[in-house]
Amino acid sequence: MSNRRGPDFETRMAGDEEIPPPPQFVDQATVTDDSVYDEFEVNWPDCWDRAAATLDWFDPYESVLPDDEPPFEWFAGGTLNACYNCVDRHVEAGAKNRVAIKWESHLGETRTYTYQDLYREVNEFAAALRAQGVEEDDVVTLYMPMIPELPIAMLACARIGAPHNVVFAGLSADALATRLESADSRFLVTCDGYYRRGSAIFLKSKADDARLKAAHDLEEMVVVEHLGETGHLGAGQHTYDELVEAHAGAEVAPVERAADDVLFLIHTSGTTGEPKRVEHVTGGYLAHVTWTSQAVLDLKPEDTYLCTANIGWISGHSYVVYGPLALGTTAVMYEGTPNYPERDRIWDLIEENAVDVFYTAPTAIRSFMKWDTSLPESRDLSSLRLLGTVGEPIDPRAWKWYYEHVGNGTCPVVDTWWQTETGGMMITTLPGVKKMKPGSAGPPLPGVGARVVDGRGEEVPANEAGYLVLTRPWPGMPLALRRGHRWGEDAAKFDVDGWHYFTGDGAKVDDDGYVTVLGRVDDVINVSGHRLGTMEIESAIVGVEGVAEAAVVGGNHEVKGEAVYAYVITEDGYEEGEDLRARIIEGVEDAIGPIARPEQVVFTPELPKTRSGKIMRRLLEDVANGAELGDTSTLRNPAVVEEIAAKVRAQS
Numbered sequence: 165m166s167n168r169r170g171p172d173f174e175t176r177m178a179g180d181e182e183i184p185p186p187p188q189f190v191d192q193a194t195v196t197d198d199s200v201y202d203e204f205e206v207n208w209p210d211c212w213d214r215a216a217a218t219l220d221w222f223d224p225y226e227s228v229l230p231d232d233e234p235p236f237e238w239f240a241g242g243t244l245n246a247c248y249n250c251v252d253r254h255v256e257a258g259a260k261n262r263v264a265i266k267w268e269s270h271l272g273e274t275r276t277y278t279y280q281d282l283y284r285e286v287n288e289f290a291a292a293l294r295a296q297g298v299e300e301d302d303v304v305t306l307y308m309p310m311i312p313e314l315p316i317a318m319l320a321c322a323r324i325g326a327p328h329n330v331v332f333a334g335l336s337a338d339a340l341a342t343r344l345e346s347a348d349s350r351f352l353v354t355c356d357g358y359y360r361r362g363s364a365i366f367l368k369s370k371a372d373d374a375r376l377k378a379a380h381d382l383e384e385m386v387v388v389e390h391l392g393e394t395g396h397l398g399a400g401q402h403t404y405d406e407l408v409e410a411h412a413g414a415e416v417a418p419v420e421r422a423a424d425d426v427l428f429l430i431h432t433s434g435t436t437g438e439p440k441r442v443e444h445v446t447g448g449y450l451a452h453v454t455w456t457s458q459a460v461l462d463l464k465p466e467d468t469y470l471c472t473a474n475i476g477w478i479s480g481h482s483y484v485v486y487g488p489l490a491l492g493t494t495a496v497m498y499e500g501t502p503n504y505p506e507r508d509r510i511w512d513l514i515e516e517n518a519v520d521v522f523y524t525a526p527t528a529i530r531s532f533m534k535w536d537t538s539l540p541e542s543r544d545l546s547s548l549r550l551l552g553t554v555g556e557p558i559d560p561r562a563w564k565w566y567y568e569h570v571g572n573g574t575c576p577v578v579d580t581w582w583q584t585e586t587g588g589m590m591i592t593t594l595p596g597v598k599k600m601k602p603g604s605a606g607p608p609l610p611g612v613g614a615r616v617v618d619g620r621g622e623e624v625p626a627n628e629a630g631y632l633v634l635t636r637p638w639p640g641m642p643l644a645l646r647r648g649h650r651w652g653e654d655a656a657k658f659d660v661d662g663w664h665y666f667t668g669d670g671a672k673v674d675d676d677g678y679v680t681v682l683g684r685v686d687d688v689i690n691v692s693g694h695r696l697g698t699m700e701i702e703s704a705i706v707g708v709e710g711v712a713e714a715a716v717v718g719g720n721h722e723v724k725g726e727a728v729y730a731y732v733i734t735e736d737g738y739e740e741g742e743d744l745r746a747r748i749i750e751g752v753e754d755a756i757g758p759i760a761r762p763e764q765v766v767f768t769p770e771l772p773k774t775r776s777g778k779i780m781r782r783l784l785e786d787v788a789n790g791a792e793l794g795d796t797s798t799l800r801n802p803a804v805v806e807e808i809a810a811k812v813r814a815q816s
């Protein structure tokens with residue numbers, strides 16, 4: 165197996181340093197006993213009781229996992245409500261005046277919601293949704309930026325058993341329309357607009373556009389007036405404030421959901437041209453994210469916690485909203501970007517809020533390092549107890565910078581590997597138990613089965629690269645996997661004995677069982693922690709007038725991890741050049757959003773193809789990375805690769 169990263173990637177990742185858990189951290193950590201690993205082995209699957217015990221159930225479950233063949237009915241027979249677990253139970257337990265969400269806006273405004281405030285507003289909005297006709301199991305799409313009304317709307321949906329379908333606000337109207345259709349969703353909550361790096365983005369007009377484009381009619385649309393620029397509201401459109409005011413003081417009983425009932429849908433990029441719909445269920449998902457928030461992030465009710473993930477993606481669902489709130493923690497929610505208005509904004513937030521636990525992405529860490537290494541040191545970050553990363557591989561250099569300059573050498577760093585499909589963390593160190601190895605995520609969490617295999621499904625020897633597969637079901641697994649479905653890319657890949665799920669990642673395992681994740685090996689690329697499907701981008705480009713064919717690959721990027729490289733063949737009669745390049749970029753932004761914008765558009769008369777007509781993407785990746793070109797002998801047109809490489813060199 166080869167991974168797509170540049171040739172020096174594995175060397176950079178091969179940190180062999182070991183760092184023990186800092187003693188002052190261990191002294192107070194929730195999980196400190198190594199025996200937890202054995203306990204999970206010996207008692208599997210009943211060990212997962214431990215995760216379920218972090219929650220309050222209405223009806224207790226009869227069995228943790230009745231059968232180890234699909235369908236996997238985690239916590240069968242149990243009923244619960246996610247909103248009850250994230251809000252009501254803390255109010256009932258006397259924590260009503262503890263801060264649940266401290267919102268820090270882009271422009272310096274703050275809003276604070278205690279658990280009581282959250283209880284009130286979630287109930288009012290739940291009542292409003294019901295009054296709009298939302299019934300149990302109706303899907304409500306939430307197309308909103310990082311404003312408090314987003315988690316409030318998620319919890320209101322959870323309260324009434326209406327699965328939410330959050331769409332990242334940076335995605336385009338077309339992308340929203342596709343996701344409304346895929347979820348068969350007739351209710352939309354959005355906002356008039358928001359600021360990003362000081363300029364206003366009007367979301368409502370994108371939502372209106374999507375409404376026209378979606379194949380079915382929207383019944384109701386709710387608009388949060390965030391900028392105060394809502395303008396005209398048509399039939400079936402209401403402002404959030406108007407609805408909440410009309411239901412002031414309303415209380416809605418949390419509905420009892422079966423453990424297997426869907427809590428939310430989320431779309432991510434897969435290996436086809438279509439977004440991949442992932443459905444997470446109430447019991448297993450919530451147990452998984454709450455348990456890992458406690459065991460890995462070490463979150464406690466008295467903690468203040470900052471996670472920079474956007475709620476539009478899975479990291480924000482699991483570790484801004486559900487996990488931390490289920491534990492009754494204070495979550496700082498940040499609307500803006502780390503470099504606005506200044507590059508010390510994050511350190512400012514940590515200092516001001518005396519943040520205990522900080523969870524971010526390697527791409528952010530690489531930016532911090534690039535901007536000014538001394539910035540974090542000019543702030544008092546001594547409140548920090550634990551640091552985490554997620555979203556991409558972190559190389560040892562960035563890991564160490566984070567550990568030393570942000571954590572002052574006293575905070576463990578948890579490098580957490582997981583995916584939209586896993587719902588919650590799967591591979592990482594338990595920070596109060598395990599030594600850390602910079603660059604390696606760590607062993608699978610207790611109870612998690614992971615293996616690295618070759619193309620035939622055989623386990624590879626230690627320290628050799630292969631495909632990362634999960635070999636045991638886990639509570640946070642999504643509906644499709646519970647039911648025994650295999651996603652296309654999984655089924656196509658290879659045959660491993662027994663149940664397994666192919667993650668799409670390459671990895672290797674060392675002699676201690678620590679997993680180093682090497683990056684995607686399928687047609688998914690990871691740009692600044694954003695997961696993008698090359699096929700989706702290609703189909704957007706091919707839709708542009710004047711384009712005959714396109715191939716998209718990821719090339720290495722110092723800060724973003726990977727960047728989008730688009731190789732394009734023009735149609736006869738069209739000229740390559742600035743005009744077409746601009747239209748290609750616009751086409752991608754319209755179909756997906758600015759996050760998928762190609763870094764480089766390279767016009768080429770031909771694409772490197774095998775004799776059977778398959779595009780050799782690996783070679784295009786080598787070209788993007790300026791790497792030595794791999795074997796070109798099987799190409800129908802070997803000379804074309806050198807030609808393309810020369811063009812890329814000229815453009816960069």
Ligand code: WTA
Pocket residue numbers: 432477478479553554555556557558579580581582583584585605667668669681682683684690693694695
């Ligand atoms: C990558 C984000 C290395 C990986 C939670 C995975 C990582 C994809 C790590 C999922 C990590 C995530 N080390 N790679 N700690 N965490 N990834 O679905 O390629 O947006 O398959 O979920 O991100 O991205 P997704």
